[in-house]
Protein backbone atom coordinates (compact mmCIF):
# COMPACT_ATOMS: atom_id res chain seq x y z
CA UNK A 362 0.00 0.00 0.00
CA UNK A 363 1.24 3.50 -0.80
CA UNK A 364 2.23 5.99 1.89
CA UNK A 365 -0.05 8.77 0.69
CA UNK A 366 -3.36 9.05 -1.15
CA UNK A 367 -5.01 11.50 -3.53
CA UNK A 368 -5.78 14.82 -1.83
CA UNK A 369 -3.21 14.45 0.98
CA UNK A 370 -1.17 17.60 1.63
CA UNK A 371 2.55 16.95 2.06
CA UNK A 372 4.95 19.33 3.81
CA UNK A 373 2.10 21.86 3.95
CA UNK A 374 2.50 22.71 0.28
CA UNK A 375 2.12 19.73 -2.07
CA UNK A 376 -1.30 18.23 -2.88
CA UNK A 377 -1.14 14.60 -3.99
CA UNK A 378 -2.80 14.00 -7.38
CA UNK A 379 -1.63 10.46 -8.08
CA UNK A 380 0.96 7.80 -7.29
CA UNK A 381 3.23 7.57 -10.36
CA UNK A 382 5.25 4.57 -9.35
CA UNK A 383 7.24 2.76 -6.72
CA UNK A 384 11.02 2.39 -7.03
CA UNK A 385 13.67 0.70 -4.93
CA UNK A 386 14.07 3.63 -2.58
CA UNK A 387 10.60 5.06 -2.29
CA UNK A 388 7.46 6.24 -3.98
CA UNK A 389 7.02 8.91 -6.66
CA UNK A 390 3.86 11.05 -6.69
CA UNK A 391 2.41 13.56 -9.11
CA UNK A 392 1.60 16.58 -6.94
CA UNK A 393 0.42 20.16 -7.27
CA UNK A 394 2.47 22.92 -5.63
CA UNK A 395 0.18 25.04 -3.45
CA UNK A 396 2.53 27.84 -2.32
CA UNK A 397 5.73 29.66 -3.15
CA UNK A 398 7.43 30.48 -6.43
CA UNK A 399 6.20 27.29 -8.14
CA UNK A 400 2.54 27.61 -6.95
CA UNK A 401 0.10 26.01 -9.42
CA UNK A 402 2.78 23.85 -11.04
CA UNK A 403 2.62 20.07 -11.28
CA UNK A 404 5.82 18.39 -10.05
CA UNK A 405 7.04 14.90 -9.20
CA UNK A 406 7.69 14.26 -5.53
CA UNK A 407 9.77 11.29 -4.44
CA UNK A 408 9.55 10.10 -0.85
CA UNK A 409 12.56 8.02 0.07
CA UNK A 410 12.44 5.94 3.24
CA UNK A 411 15.17 3.33 2.95
CA UNK A 412 17.23 4.19 6.09
CA UNK A 413 20.45 2.66 4.82
CA UNK A 414 20.22 4.58 1.57
CA UNK A 415 19.14 7.99 2.93
CA UNK A 416 22.67 9.43 3.38
CA UNK A 417 23.53 8.45 -0.22
CA UNK A 418 20.30 9.83 -1.64
CA UNK A 419 20.83 13.04 0.29
CA UNK A 420 24.33 13.38 -1.12
CA UNK A 421 23.00 12.66 -4.61
CA UNK A 422 20.36 15.40 -4.14
CA UNK A 423 23.01 17.93 -3.09
CA UNK A 424 24.87 17.30 -6.36
CA UNK A 425 21.82 16.93 -8.62
CA UNK A 426 20.32 20.25 -7.53
CA UNK A 427 23.37 22.04 -8.97
CA UNK A 428 22.80 20.62 -12.46
CA UNK A 429 21.07 22.99 -14.81
CA UNK A 430 20.73 21.86 -18.41
CA UNK A 431 17.79 21.40 -20.85
CA UNK A 432 18.59 17.67 -21.20
CA UNK A 433 19.04 16.94 -17.51
CA UNK A 434 16.02 16.31 -15.31
CA UNK A 435 15.57 19.36 -13.08
CA UNK A 436 15.53 18.89 -9.33
CA UNK A 437 13.74 21.84 -7.75
CA UNK A 438 14.40 21.14 -4.08
CA UNK A 439 14.82 18.48 -1.41
CA UNK A 440 13.99 18.26 2.24
CA UNK A 441 15.17 15.81 4.88
CA UNK A 442 12.77 15.13 7.74
CA UNK A 443 15.09 13.60 10.30
CA UNK A 444 12.37 12.81 12.85
CA UNK A 445 10.39 10.79 10.29
CA UNK A 446 13.45 9.40 8.53
CA UNK A 447 12.10 10.61 5.19
CA UNK A 448 13.76 12.45 2.36
CA UNK A 449 11.47 14.41 0.00
CA UNK A 450 12.88 15.10 -3.47
CA UNK A 451 11.07 17.46 -5.83
CA UNK A 452 11.60 17.13 -9.58
CA UNK A 453 10.01 18.63 -12.66
CA UNK A 454 7.15 16.38 -13.80
CA UNK A 455 7.94 14.41 -16.96
CA UNK A 456 4.51 13.70 -18.49
CA UNK A 457 5.75 11.12 -21.03
CA UNK A 458 7.39 9.01 -18.30
CA UNK A 459 10.56 7.03 -18.92
CA UNK A 460 11.91 5.67 -22.21
CA UNK A 461 11.49 2.05 -21.10
CA UNK A 462 7.76 2.49 -20.62
CA UNK A 463 7.47 4.64 -23.75
CA UNK A 464 8.98 1.94 -26.02
CA UNK A 465 6.98 -0.78 -24.24
CA UNK A 466 3.81 1.18 -25.03
CA UNK A 467 4.55 2.48 -28.55
CA UNK A 468 6.94 -0.19 -29.83
CA UNK A 469 10.47 0.35 -31.19
CA UNK A 470 11.15 3.79 -32.61
CA UNK A 471 11.81 4.56 -36.23
CA UNK A 472 15.53 5.25 -36.88
CA UNK A 473 15.28 9.06 -37.12
CA UNK A 474 13.31 9.23 -33.85
CA UNK A 475 15.74 6.91 -32.06
CA UNK A 476 18.68 9.10 -33.14
CA UNK A 477 16.90 12.21 -31.85
CA UNK A 478 16.53 10.60 -28.41
CA UNK A 479 20.20 9.55 -28.32
CA UNK A 480 21.40 12.97 -29.47
CA UNK A 481 19.40 14.73 -26.75
CA UNK A 482 20.62 12.39 -24.02
CA UNK A 483 24.17 12.85 -25.34
CA UNK A 484 23.73 16.61 -24.84
CA UNK A 485 22.80 16.08 -21.19
CA UNK A 486 25.69 13.64 -20.82
CA UNK A 487 28.07 16.16 -22.36
CA UNK A 488 27.16 18.56 -19.54
CA UNK A 489 28.21 15.91 -17.00
CA UNK A 490 31.32 14.79 -18.89
CA UNK A 491 32.54 18.40 -19.24
CA UNK A 492 32.40 18.69 -15.47
CA UNK A 493 34.39 15.52 -14.94
CA UNK A 494 31.46 13.27 -14.00
CA UNK A 495 30.54 9.79 -15.19
CA UNK A 496 26.80 9.00 -15.01
CA UNK A 497 27.39 5.30 -14.38
CA UNK A 498 23.83 4.06 -14.93
CA UNK A 499 22.56 5.05 -18.36
CA UNK A 500 19.55 2.92 -19.26
CA UNK A 501 16.03 3.48 -20.65
CA UNK A 502 14.51 3.72 -17.14
CA UNK A 503 16.72 6.75 -16.40
CA UNK A 504 15.73 8.75 -19.48
CA UNK A 505 12.56 10.80 -19.13
CA UNK A 506 10.34 12.49 -21.69
CA UNK A 507 8.30 15.69 -21.60
CA UNK A 508 5.92 16.85 -24.29
CA UNK A 509 6.85 20.25 -25.71
CA UNK A 510 4.59 21.43 -28.56
CA UNK A 511 4.39 18.44 -30.93
CA UNK A 512 7.67 16.81 -29.98
CA UNK A 513 9.17 15.14 -26.95
CA UNK A 514 12.08 16.57 -25.00
CA UNK A 515 14.23 13.79 -23.53
CA UNK A 516 16.27 14.27 -20.37
CA UNK A 517 18.76 12.25 -18.39
CA UNK A 518 17.96 11.59 -14.73
CA UNK A 519 18.88 9.41 -11.72
CA UNK A 520 22.35 10.30 -10.53
CA UNK A 521 22.62 7.64 -7.86
CA UNK A 522 25.71 6.03 -9.43
CA UNK A 523 27.38 9.31 -10.44
CA UNK A 524 31.17 9.14 -10.13
CA UNK A 525 33.97 11.60 -10.52
CA UNK A 526 36.34 10.94 -13.41
CA UNK A 527 39.54 9.17 -12.37
CA UNK A 528 37.62 7.23 -9.70
CA UNK A 529 39.82 4.43 -8.49
CA UNK A 530 37.86 2.86 -5.63
CA UNK A 531 36.08 -0.47 -5.78
CA UNK A 532 33.26 -0.33 -8.30
CA UNK A 533 30.15 -1.90 -7.00
CA UNK A 534 28.47 -3.26 -10.09
CA UNK A 535 25.03 -1.87 -9.42
CA UNK A 536 24.21 -0.97 -13.02
CA UNK A 537 21.68 -3.01 -14.94
CA UNK A 538 22.88 -6.12 -16.76
CA UNK A 539 22.26 -5.50 -20.45
CA UNK A 540 23.57 -1.90 -20.26
CA UNK A 541 26.96 -2.23 -18.50
CA UNK A 542 30.23 -1.51 -20.32
CA UNK A 543 32.54 -4.57 -20.32
CA UNK A 544 35.42 -2.80 -18.52
CA UNK A 545 33.09 -2.03 -15.57
CA UNK A 546 33.02 -5.78 -14.82
CA UNK A 547 36.82 -5.48 -14.50
CA UNK A 548 36.56 -2.65 -11.99
CA UNK A 549 37.34 0.14 -14.45
CA UNK A 550 35.06 3.00 -15.36
CA UNK A 551 35.55 5.85 -17.83
CA UNK A 552 33.39 8.47 -19.48
CA UNK A 553 33.41 6.13 -22.50
CA UNK A 554 31.61 3.54 -20.32
CA UNK A 555 28.59 5.89 -20.47
CA UNK A 556 28.90 5.89 -24.28
CA UNK A 557 28.69 2.08 -24.31
CA UNK A 558 25.54 2.19 -22.13
CA UNK A 559 24.04 4.84 -24.42
CA UNK A 560 24.80 2.52 -27.37
CA UNK A 561 22.75 -0.16 -25.58
CA UNK A 562 19.95 2.42 -25.22
CA UNK A 563 20.12 3.14 -28.97
CA UNK A 564 19.81 -0.60 -29.62
CA UNK A 565 16.85 -0.74 -27.22
CA UNK A 566 15.00 2.14 -28.87
CA UNK A 567 15.39 0.42 -32.28
CA UNK A 568 14.39 -3.08 -31.15
CA UNK A 569 12.68 -2.91 -27.75
CA UNK A 570 15.45 -5.11 -26.28
CA UNK A 571 18.91 -4.77 -24.80
CA UNK A 572 21.61 -6.01 -27.23
CA UNK A 573 22.46 -8.80 -24.79
CA UNK A 574 18.93 -10.00 -24.17
CA UNK A 575 18.63 -13.75 -23.45
CA UNK A 576 16.06 -16.09 -21.92
CA UNK A 577 18.38 -16.85 -19.07
CA UNK A 578 19.91 -14.18 -16.76
CA UNK A 579 23.29 -15.97 -16.63
CA UNK A 580 23.45 -16.02 -20.41
CA UNK A 581 22.51 -12.32 -20.54
CA UNK A 582 25.34 -11.56 -18.12
CA UNK A 583 27.78 -13.61 -20.22
CA UNK A 584 26.77 -11.84 -23.44
CA UNK A 585 27.02 -8.44 -21.74
CA UNK A 586 30.49 -9.15 -20.32
CA UNK A 587 31.80 -10.49 -23.64
CA UNK A 588 29.82 -8.01 -25.78
CA UNK A 589 28.07 -10.66 -27.88
CA UNK A 590 25.18 -9.23 -29.87
CA UNK A 591 23.67 -9.30 -33.33
CA UNK A 592 23.10 -6.16 -35.36
CA UNK A 593 19.35 -5.40 -35.57
CA UNK A 594 17.78 -6.01 -38.96
CA UNK A 595 16.52 -3.25 -41.21
CA UNK A 596 18.72 -0.41 -40.01
CA UNK A 597 20.77 1.80 -42.30
CA UNK A 598 24.53 1.23 -42.76
CA UNK A 599 25.23 4.60 -41.08
CA UNK A 600 23.37 3.59 -37.93
CA UNK A 601 24.97 0.13 -37.98
CA UNK A 602 28.37 1.85 -38.00
CA UNK A 603 27.33 4.16 -35.17
CA UNK A 604 26.09 1.22 -33.07
CA UNK A 605 29.31 -0.69 -33.74
CA UNK A 606 31.39 2.29 -32.58
CA UNK A 607 29.33 2.86 -29.43
CA UNK A 608 29.31 -0.85 -28.55
CA UNK A 609 33.04 -1.26 -29.19
CA UNK A 610 34.37 -3.76 -26.64
CA UNK A 611 37.70 -1.98 -26.18
CA UNK A 612 36.91 1.30 -24.41
CA UNK A 613 39.98 2.95 -25.95
CA UNK A 614 38.47 2.52 -29.42
CA UNK A 615 35.11 3.99 -28.39
CA UNK A 616 34.09 7.67 -28.35
CA UNK A 617 35.84 8.96 -25.23
CA UNK A 618 33.19 11.50 -24.26
CA UNK A 619 29.68 12.56 -25.18
CA UNK A 620 31.21 15.52 -27.03
CA UNK A 621 33.05 13.15 -29.40
CA UNK A 622 29.82 11.26 -30.05
CA UNK A 623 27.89 14.49 -30.72
CA UNK A 624 30.57 15.70 -33.15
CA UNK A 625 30.47 12.38 -34.98
CA UNK A 626 26.67 12.42 -35.26
CA UNK A 627 26.75 15.96 -36.63
CA UNK A 628 29.59 15.23 -39.07
CA UNK A 629 27.80 12.11 -40.37
CA UNK A 630 24.50 14.01 -40.63
CA UNK A 631 22.81 11.48 -38.42
CA UNK A 632 20.06 13.90 -37.44
Ligand SMILES: Nc1ncnc2c1ncn2[C@@H]1O[C@H](COP(=O)(O)OP(=O)(O)OP(=O)(O)O)[C@@H](O)[C@H]1O
Nearest residue numbers: 381382383384385386389405452453454455459502
Ligand atom coordinates in the same frame (compact mmCIF):
# COMPACT_ATOMS: atom_id res chain seq x y z
N1 LIG B 1 10.26 13.39 -12.58
C1 LIG B 1 9.46 12.41 -12.92
N2 LIG B 1 8.39 12.65 -13.70
C2 LIG B 1 7.56 11.63 -14.06
N3 LIG B 1 7.71 10.36 -13.67
C3 LIG B 1 8.77 10.07 -12.88
C4 LIG B 1 9.69 11.06 -12.46
N4 LIG B 1 10.63 10.47 -11.67
C5 LIG B 1 10.32 9.18 -11.61
N5 LIG B 1 9.20 8.91 -12.33
C6 LIG B 1 8.55 7.60 -12.49
O1 LIG B 1 8.19 7.10 -11.22
C7 LIG B 1 8.37 5.68 -11.17
C8 LIG B 1 9.25 5.34 -9.96
O2 LIG B 1 10.50 5.98 -10.15
P1 LIG B 1 11.79 5.67 -9.31
O3 LIG B 1 12.90 6.47 -9.87
O4 LIG B 1 11.53 5.79 -7.86
O5 LIG B 1 11.91 4.16 -9.51
P2 LIG B 1 12.82 3.26 -10.37
O6 LIG B 1 12.74 3.71 -11.81
O7 LIG B 1 12.47 1.86 -10.07
O8 LIG B 1 14.27 3.64 -9.89
P3 LIG B 1 15.11 3.31 -8.58
O9 LIG B 1 16.23 2.48 -9.13
O10 LIG B 1 15.56 4.66 -8.11
O11 LIG B 1 14.26 2.59 -7.63
C9 LIG B 1 8.98 5.27 -12.51
O12 LIG B 1 7.94 4.81 -13.35
C10 LIG B 1 9.53 6.56 -13.06
O13 LIG B 1 9.54 6.58 -14.47
